[in-house]
Amino acid sequence: MSLSSKAIRSRSRKAAISGIALLAGGALALSGCSAGGGTTETEEPTSGGGAPIEDLTLKVGTALPVTGNLAFLGPPEIAGVNYAASQINEADLGITVEVVEGDSGDLDNKAYETEIPRVLGEDVSAIIGAASSGVSLQFIDQVTSAGVIQFSPANTSADFSTYDDNGLYWRTAPSDILQGEVLGNLIAEDGHETLGMIVLNDSYGTGLAGFTQEAFEAAGGEVVAMETYNTGDTNFDAQISAVLAADPDAIALITFEEVVTILPGLVDSFPAENLYFVDGNLKNFSEQLDPGMLEGAKGTLPGLTIDDIASFTDELQAFQADNGGEELEDFSYAAESYDAVILLALAAMQARSVEGADIAAELQAVSGGVDEEGEQCSTFADCAQIIVDGGTPNYDGVSGPISFDENGDPTRASIGIYQYGPDNNYAAYEG
Incomplete structure (x- = not known):
């Protein structure tokens, strides 16, 4: 059985999803991710109609489950974050990503109570996590009130679609x-x-x-x-x-x-x-x-499905092996974690800033938004080059087209x- 269709959310937080996406086999296939591109020594990267892009250093924290009742999701999500950072840095197109890893834990061990202040203390622009919706709700106010983006690859609770987050909460996973x-x-x-x-x-x-x-x-x-x-x-x-x-x-x-x-x-x-x-x-x-x-x-x-992102999971396993990481047994939300970091880097480039609010203001645009605007691309290098050349990319990720609405929810998803x-x-x- 293989059924698929788009699930579209309107711009309103209170609008219901108007379609269902069932993906059982290989109904959708996106390309794997690769890095490449660059600028010559005689060309200065530009954006926004030719304005120079200064070299940016984007610090991204993680609050993913190293411990607790979702610890099995930690390895693929953390690997996805680090793999994305490595490709962004290898592309050498005007932005470098530094990752500060932290543990979200769960509602029992409450690792987030000490980890979130520690990660925020590292002057990060965004925090990837948590995986658990219940855990994210424990620190979303702490993160967003600090002007830092909270970007979850796995939160699916419908509560976030109406949460007062100052425009700083985003997710690559669809609502439940x-x-x-x-x-x-x-x-x-x-x-x-x-x-x-x-x-x-x-x-x-x-x-x-x-x-x-x-x-x-x-x-x-x-x-x-x-x-x-x-x-x-x-x-x-x-x-x-x-x-x-x-x-x-x-x-x-x-x-x-x-x-x-x-x-x-x-x-x-x-x-x-x-x-x-x-x-x-x-x-x-x-x-x-x-x-x-x-x-x-x-x-x-x-x-x-894993079958449809096989090239990505193969690359991720190779990345783990090359960097001394353990072989992954599960890949749940690895692609969503990868896409979160790519989108943050592209939005920072588009904004020419690593301030949380500035990045958040460009996240919908670089995803294509509800109107699918911008120039379509599927790798960081290709999307970043569009920005360097003065355009706006429409990133279609490993996890799917994404296309954020103005509230940080993906408008298209597959199950x-x-x-x-x-x-x-x-x-x-x-x-």
């Missing part, structure tokens, strides 16, 4: 309005009439659960149980028992890393092929669970549908 609609419809299309859910009790979990329920019930289904838990909980027997007692046809697990503890007690009494995962827990479980334990289970993940095999790893769903 879209993922919930795709997931709810997928479960219904698979023939299930009743649904149970185990849900993380935070803005991400309850928000995504609500949108999933809305879509599933609109398709004629009924949610018969929705059991929640809190970050830091370690025993889920009560939630499992309550959901199983409702005798649902399918169960959606809207969780983070806690799913590893939930699954053994669940699959003993419920068929894996009727389980549904989401971006917060869709990962490679081959080293954690017995072979075949998840075979047939499905899940959704914002972004183009990948995946299925687990006997090795407890997931691949693009081909059914």
